Amino acid sequence: MVAALDVYHPRPGHEDEDGPEFDWEHAGNLFDERIVTFFENDTREYVVEKVQAGHAGAVRLLLQAEFWLEVCPVILGRASIGACLNLAPLGTTSWSPVPE
Numbered sequence: 001m002v003a004a005l006d007v008y009h010p011r012p013g014h015e016d017e018d019g020p021e022f023d024w025e026h027a028g029n030l031f032d033e034r035i036v037t038f039f040e041n042d043t044r045e046y047v048v049e050k051v052q053a054g055h056a057g058a059v060r061l062l063l064q065a066e067f068w069l070e071v072c073p074v075i076l077g078r079a080s081i082g083a084c085l086n087l088a089p090l091g092t093t094s095w096s097p098v099p100e
Contacts, residue, residue: 002038002087006031038087066090 007024010017011033038044046063053059058072070086 001089002031002034004031004084004086006034062090 007029008022009024009030010022011028011030014028017027046067048061049064050062051059052062054070054072056073058070060071061069063069067087067089070084072084074084
């Protein structure tokens, strides 16, 4: 499972580096580690089988009936907009698609 906030945590085996001084851009983070594993070091591709619209601009992509990728807008402050990103096996989270 991969989530956008994993970028702020050290990769496995380096948990002792976690804390306010952790340099996620240069030290190697959990997000990067999990993405490499998910794509099997750039040797695995996934086909989008279905797209579902969620609330407030969220979208979910079902990938080969194995995984889903969810992207949703996040307002971080008055002028700051970001996005959440979740990648997980099917059945691991609740999802509220917009009714068809």
